[in-house]
Amino acid sequence: MRFKAMVLEAFGEPLRMREFEIRELAEGSVLVRTLASGVCGSDVHIAKGEDPRTPVPIILGHEGVGEVIEVVGEKKDINGEPIRPKDRIIWNRGIVCKKCYWCTVAKQRHLCPNRKVYGINMTCKDYPHLLGCYSEAIVLLPEVEVLRLSHDIDPCTIVTASCSGATAMNALDSLAEPLVGKTVVVQGVGPLGIFIAVAAKSLGASTVVVIGGSLERLSVAKEFVDVSLNRRELSEEERKKRVLEITHNRGADIVIEATGDSQALLEGFNLLRRGGTYLVTGVAVPQQPIPFSVYENLVLKGITVQGVWVSDTRHLIQAVNIVASRSKVFEKLVTHKFKLEQANEALECVEQRKALKAVICFE
Ligand SMILES: [Zn+2]
Ligand SMILES: [Zn+2]
Incomplete structure (x- = not known):
């Protein structure tokens, strides 16, 4: 299967459309068709090379909601529900090591120094490439923590829970x-x-x-x-x-x-x-x-x-619950919607603070 993605190949340059091929994936991986990808203010900084964590080339986008295309082997969501094709899901954008002091003793997993983040410090250079949300599809590695969503809420609304929402909840939760x-x-x-x-x-x-x-x-x-x-x-x-x-x-x-x-x-x-x-x-x-x-x-x-630095799965769940209970409010926050090929315009729109929240929608 081949999928298109918008790739940052050099800092300060426009993203370019590239195609990637997905062959077999590791046991426990989930291949997801992207439904919504939030354009975060951080993406603007990342594209300019202001985030010291980011390598190139990279597919930007750390806020995503998608529909499952394929599950390799078995995978359950954080509520213990099996994940199946056609399920709508959201996930923790960060992967922590579960071995360090912060993961095991301090129980502050979001501060794990080995934290990998989709669209921020995971390059698309190596297979399976699709590790950012400005892409038609995303590969969720076996370690990714996933939450199944109901089909009631528009993916372009619920995606606001992903980064800004979860970070907001980390703040209030602290x-x-x-x-x-x-x-x-x-x-x-x-x-x-x-x-x-x-x-x-x-x-x-x-x-x-x-x-x-x-x-x-x-x-x-x-x-x-x-x-x-x-x-x-x-x-x-x-x-x-x-x-x-x-x-x-x-x-x-x-x-x-x-x-x-x-x-x-x-x-x-x-x-x-x-x-x-x-x-x-x-x-x-x-x-x-x-x-x-x-x-x-x-x-x-x-x-x-x-x-307050980033967030953990706990905060993502809190954010999803807030958006679900106030969906009419959060619908209004998404003031600008773009197609994948308009990702550069979306970044510009966020940089110029025209949008309250800009989202790349894939319908
Ligand atoms: Zn963000
Ligand atoms: Zn750790």
């Missing part, structure tokens, strides 16, 4: 206290920020505030958050004033960075109450250090700062 009754400020209204805002609201946050700079994105967010602040209309001082007004002058219980820009932390520290928690989720590529006062920002306020 909180020491439940979200019930908390005031949450989310910096950034991209797919990650919106997912966090919707999930925080679903999990009982009393007030969710989002800060963003794109009118289109803010207007989508407005429908399901309590307060949206446009940073192009309000100065940093004015935004802080609004947050203090909402919180009886204390500041937010939880601030979540989802902008992808380290500079956002300088504002975030000022929006947080004493003893609050700061989750830093959006910064996914190396950036310049930022100056902050350890005494005033950190110690005097007694805050907790938690870096």
Whole structure:
């Protein structure tokens, strides 16, 4: 069988359509026909060579939903259900080693230093090639953890659970206290920020505030958050004033960075109450250090700062459940759909922040 895929052959150059042949696969592998492939903000960085993990050539795309073409031997999903042809599935994009300290002792598998990720650090140079989602088909290696999905939800909607959704859930799952009754400020209204805002609201946050700079994105967010602040209309001082007004002058219980820009932390520290928690989720590529006062920002306020790196299967399941229970909301997040051969346009659209969420759809 032959399948087309969009390949990054050199950093900074457009993806090119290539064809790959799939012959026999290892026992436990699953060959999947791609139904939806999310275009993540990280893909834009990866294509430029800004992610130190990425080799070329590579088929980009780490967010996928697909339909099973073939299972080699037997394979069960994480609920113990056998996987069969025509099943609709989603999977954990990362493969961990299950042997290192993080996998076995710390139980923080997403931090496994040997983690391999579809579309990020798995080259298409060697057989079975199809290890990224910007492709008509994907080969899921035997180690991949898979979840069968119901056919009720559009693949282009549920794919939002894959990377931004799962990472959002990793952030919220890492909180020491439940979200019930908390005031949450989310910096950034991209797919990650919106997912966090919707999930925080679903999990009982009393007030969710989002800060963003794109009118289109803010207007989508407005429908399901309590307060949206446009940073192009309000100065940093004015935004802080609004947050203090909402919180009886204390500041937010939880601030979540989802902008992808380290500079956002300088504002975030000022929006947080004493003893609050700061989750830093959006910064996914190396950036310049930022100056902050350890005494005033950190110690005097007694805050907790938690870096959030990628996600595990647990978070993927949480994200799928959130999308399934709020599918009408998440449908609206997918503002731009592309065909596989338009992958370069899709990347450009995400880079220019035109799309809230762009998805390559294969129907
Ligand atoms: Zn991603
Ligand atoms: Zn490991």
